[in-house]
Amino acid sequence: xxxxxxxxxxxxxxxxxxxxxxxxxxxxxxxxxxxxxxxxxxxxxxxxxxxxxxxxxxxxxxxxxxxxxxxxxxxxxxxxxxxxxxxxxxxxxxxxxxxxxxxxxxxxxxxxxxxxxxxxxxxxxxxxxxxxxxxxxxxxxxxxxxxxxxxxxxxxxxxxxxxxxxxxxxxxxxxxxxxxxxxxxxxxxxxxxxxxxxxxxxxxxxxxxxxxxxxxxxxxxxxxxxxxxxxxxxxxxxxxxxxxxxxxxxxxxxxxxxxxxxxxxxxxxxxxxxxxxxxxxxxxxxxxxxxxxxxxxxxxxxxxxxxxxxxxxxxxxxxxxxxxxxxxxxxxxxxxxxxxxxxxxxxxxxxxxxxxxxxxxxxxxxxxxxxxxxxxxxxxxxxxxxxxxxxxxxxxxxxxxxxxxxxxxxxxxxxxxxxxxxxxxxxxxxxxxxxxxxxxxxxxxxxxxxxxxxxxxxxxxxxxxxxxxxxxxxxxxxxxxxxxxxxxxx
RNA sequence: CGGGGUGUAGCGCAGCCCGGUUAGCGCAUCUGGUUUGGGACCAGAGGGUCGCAGGUUCGAAUCCUGCCACCCCGACCA
Numbered sequence: 001x002x003x004x005x006x007x008x009x010x011x012x013x014x015x016x017x018x019x020x021x022x023x024x025x026x027x028x029x030x031x032x033x034x035x036x037x038x039x040x041x042x043x044x045x046x047x048x049x050x051x052x053x054x055x056x057x058x059x060x061x062x063x064x065x066x067x068x069x070x071x072x073x074x075x076x077x078x079x080x081x082x083x084x085x086x087x088x089x090x091x092x093x094x095x096x097x098x099x100x101x102x103x104x105x106x107x108x109x110x111x112x113x114x115x116x117x118x119x120x121x122x123x124x125x126x127x128x129x130x131x132x133x134x135x136x137x138x139x140x141x142x143x144x145x146x147x148x149x150x151x152x153x154x155x156x157x158x159x160x161x162x163x164x165x166x167x168x169x170x171x172x173x174x175x176x177x178x179x180x181x182x183x184x185x186x187x188x189x190x191x192x193x194x195x196x197x198x199x200x201x202x203x204x205x206x207x208x209x210x211x212x213x214x215x216x217x218x219x220x221x222x223x224x225x226x227x228x229x230x231x232x233x234x235x236x237x238x239x240x241x242x243x244x245x246x247x248x249x250x251x252x253x254x255x256x257x258x259x260x261x262x263x264x265x266x267x268x269x270x271x272x273x274x275x276x277x278x279x280x281x282x283x284x285x286x287x288x289x290x291x292x293x294x295x296x297x298x299x300x301x302x303x304x305x306x307x308x309x310x311x312x313x314x315x316x317x318x319x320x321x322x323x324x325x326x327x328x329x330x331x332x333x334x335x336x337x338x339x340x341x342x343x344x345x346x347x348x349x350x351x352x353x354x355x356x357x358x359x360x361x362x363x364x365x366x367x368x369x370x371x372x373x374x375x376x377x378x379x380x381x382x383x384x385x386x387x388x389x390x391x392x393x394x395x396x397x398x399x400x401x402x403x404x405x406x407x408x409x410x411x412x413x414x415x416x417x418x419x420x421x422x423x424x425x426x427x428x429x430x431x432x433x434x435x436x437x438x439x440x441x442x443x444x445x446x447x448x449x450x451x452x453x454x455x456x457x458x459x460x461x462x463x464x465x466x467x468x469x470x471x472x473x474x475x476x477x478x479x480x481x482x483x484x485x486x487x488x489x490x
Numbered sequence: 491c492g493g494g495g496u497g498u499a500g501c502g503c504a505g506c507c508c509g510g511u512u513a514g515c516g517c518a519u520c521u522g523g524u525u526u527g528g529g530a531c532c533a534g535a536g537g538g539u540c541g542c543a544g545g546u547u548c549g550a551a552u553c554c555u556g557c558c559a560c561c562c563c564g565a566c567c568a
Contacts, residue, residue, distance in 0.1 A: 013561090013562070013563095014561080017561085030559095032559090032560095087566075088566080088567075122568090153567075153568080155567055156491075156565070156566055157565090162568085163566095163567065163568075167568075169568075236567095239568070273568055275568055306526070307526070308525080340526090343526050343528085343529075343530055344526060344527065344528070344529095345526080345527085345528035345530080346526095346528085346529045346530085347528095347529090348527095348529075349528070350529080352528095361527070364527090365527070490567090490568095
């Protein structure tokens, strides 16, 4: 398990924060619980956005944008929804400041809003208030819209990427004529997320249903993907909600079906956030820093020259320019680090910290021998390759690294997933080594809450692929038909 | 909001208990030189309202009071 990036080894949280800051991804801002995403970190987010956006378009969705502010009255229309979000809302009460006459400024009491505005913690309400005007007939359906946005949730405790006060995300909001179609959409999108997590982020996930306790506020069914982090905790990496007719009823969105009958519209919503970056960081990093999957790495290949004299440098640069061009022609992003104020060793360490998948080094010896030193971030191994074949080699290697990172994470998950039947094993495993626990559950809220109280573990999901089998609830001993996924979580 | 901890140069810290020269160290920065195949070295230089506001004292980074911010643990959560 990766743990010792700094001398603060006793604490995985600090290790994580340290890594985020040192790898130049983000830092805390002056605003409570908010973060500054730095250019290198944001470049990863842009890769994530591009990858997801492509998948959304392939599944028939389009992008749109809705307001940041939500009138308080909208918010309160859906009872469960307001219940779920009320305690973490930022509220706008005034629209103007004025001089206090002492060189400072104060909120102008004359500029009090008649109705307060909520800074969106999620957009169901403002969007369904809009959809009301867009939908009259079954011919107006389905509506398949996604929005890329920022949202604000005033959490008590925050953590870079994992739980910030403001975060970036996408939220899909769809409207359908039938229950079946909406449920299909809910399922389709959790599969899109799972594909992205596994293929692009190289992170294996478990798809499943949330228990009633863990459902989104206002949803009839919440589907989720759950990933295992290297410290043995689970991370909810994405959710897709079947909202039934709850929001349509709250906002009075009815349509005329083919037979001329009025009915309420069926809804889904689904989202992933900058938390995905936290998943990549905690899922793959090692003691040398970040390990980025090639498909999401802003820099896939870094080239470092090694030289003593200016003549050597120009001879190396000449070769590098060609290699860079060839690689870029194959769609690979390459950085040539020709700074002369850092030694090669410093640069090696720096790009390892930043998780760049492949590093090439070229020095006088290579010029003589017609070779390039190629090092891979995932295994930290290096070898000499003929300069003639370097392009093909890199292309293949990036693929191999992508696969290897996934396999490594998968092996880790396998080794840290436990099928347990005894309560004493359950508590023991949670403390050391942690991880995923597959255990029987009697299906009741009461048992789930008791387990949470006693162990801090929750039901992460009821996996789709959990086979039917006879068993007894690990806590109550009552009969159960399948195992569910328990873990402590972020 | 409860418990613990920390605020001293861009970053990381020592000094505080036991008040007293000019507030110090490492990294980073700048200049010059030597270096460069795994986080270079030497010499020199610049950079501080010691978190903020009061108080005690001849004298406060150090003691006292209040406030603020951040971090960790809990409750809450994508």
